[in-house]
Amino acid sequence: MPRPTSALVATLLFASMEARAANSVAADPLQQAPAIIGGAISDGGAMKRLAELTDGIGPRLSGSAGAAAAITWAEKRFREDGAAVHLEPVLVPHWVRGTEKAEVVSPATVAPLPLSITALGGSAGTPPGGITAPLIELHSLDELAALGEKVRGKIVLFQHTMSVAHDYGEFASLRSTGPLAAARLGAVGVLVRSLATASLRSPHTGLMKTDPSVATIPGAAVSTEDAQLLHRLLSQGPVSVHLELGCKTLPDTPSFNVVAELRGSEKPEEIVLLGAHLDSWDLAQGAVDDGAGVVMVMEALRLLAHLPTPPRRTVRAVLFMNEENGIRGALAYAKAHEDEVKHHVAALECDSGAGAPQSWSLNSGAAAVALLQPWMQPLEALSCSTVVVGDRAGTDLYPLQQLPDAPPVLELIQDGTHYFDVHHSAADTLDKVNPRELAESTAAVAWAAWSLAQMPETLPRPGVKAAAH
Ligand SMILES: [Zn+2]
Structure with missing residues (x-):
């Protein structure tokens, strides 16, 4: 009071x-x-x-x-x-944000399944027209390292269970260093479940680290709701996603x-x-x-x-x-x-x-x-x-x-x-x-x-x- x-x-x-x-x-x-x-x-x-x-x-x-x-x-x-x-x-x-959109392209659905995403700071843009690639769901950087080259050509989805503020420290590295680690192994893109304790399908951005010696790949946060949708779809079979980001880094x-x-x-x-x-x-x-x-x-x-x-x-x-x-x-x-x-x-x-x-x-x-x-x-x-x-x-x-x-x-x-x-x-x-x-x-x-x-x-x-x- x-x-x-x-x-x-x-x-x-x-x-x-x-x-x-x-x-x-x-x-x-x-x-x-x-x-x-x-x-x-x-x-x-x-x-x-x-x-x-x-x-x-x-x-x-x-x-x-x-x-x-x-x-x-x-x-x-x-x-x-x-x-x-x-x-x-x-x-x-x-760094400037451009257009950004993502959609599930496989499995085919009657109506489109657009995903609520937003580019991570420092992300590269996609080539014009975007990229389409199979999705692979991971839960930790250790899991990524263990899979190694198996992520080549794929879009990595970093999934986690953040539910309270205290969890941020445990999962923040998925967003900050996950995209760079995935890029080193040949992944073509990364989606990170938003680091959030509440969501009305609002994605939460943040910095993804880059390294001049590694080509930066597109990285985006996906709303917690859509991260769960992707998880459900993946539990039934292969999923492919189309991702289009217009962001870029200026001088x-x-x-x-x-x-x-x-x-x-x-x-x-x-x-x-x-x-x-x-x-x-x-x-x-x-x-x-x-x-x-x-x-x-x-x-x-x-x-x-x-x-x-x-x-x-x-x-x-x-x-x-x-x-x-x-x-x-x-x-x-x-x-x-x-x-x-x-x-x-x-x-x-x-x-x-x-x-x-x-x-x-x-x-x-x-x-x-x-x-x-x-x-x-x-x-x-x-x-x-x-x-x-x-x-x-x-x-x-x-x-x-x-x-x-x-x-x-x-x-x-x-x-x-x-x-x-x-x-x-x-x-x-x-x-x-x-x-x-x-x-x-x-x-x-x-x-x-x-x-x-x-x-x-x-x-x-x-x-x-x-x-x-
Ligand atoms: Zn601050």
């Missing part, structure tokens, strides 16, 4: 008074809890801004006009909010990360990084992935900019370009700021949707959790004050995490129950975002950023990660 805003602010005031009594060191910063947390809840600024980004600009795949417009928009809004903003160049992949295109800062008043060289990715897939508005994260970060910076005193440390917002199909923005940021990494005292990326805040994951050990935990007390009012040791991190932070002296990574754990209902599909639209939940997650991120910028000490660092994600 939603909490009335006035009651929330009263709770925050009481919590901050209690905290001041208990902890004189933290007295000052906690006084800002009503302005930061209450401000995020009562202003509704994140939702208003998300509507600008989604309804006003729309899809923002790297290299597209939408991505360019989003960069201009974010730069302007950050400046209006009082942040120092600049653009950092990055060359991004430019790399110049683009930018948007970087905005509130300069620290006492330790300006120490940086708290707040990230999100400005690009989205092309099928929809990208409201949940990652428009929500973008506006959480922007609104957090705006709330901190409007406090009577600036943060002690610098708070830097980075809207990364190209998370979805290349992480070029993240790689460019890590390279450009390599010498400065040791001055990043913490990094937090918002790329987990718009769901309600639940708790925090921090990757630099129990001592770091013990330092940060008392600062999260005002978030008890939103039931998201608990910090646990964990290694969750937004994708755009991986390049930073590979560097010596990588900063501690904090992540807000949000309710992700319905995240994969719409993820990477045409259904990722503004109406899927609950304004109250978005405001609460914004409040949590703004408060965490403030705390990291104010705490007397910095968190211990996690040490170098052994392997890239």
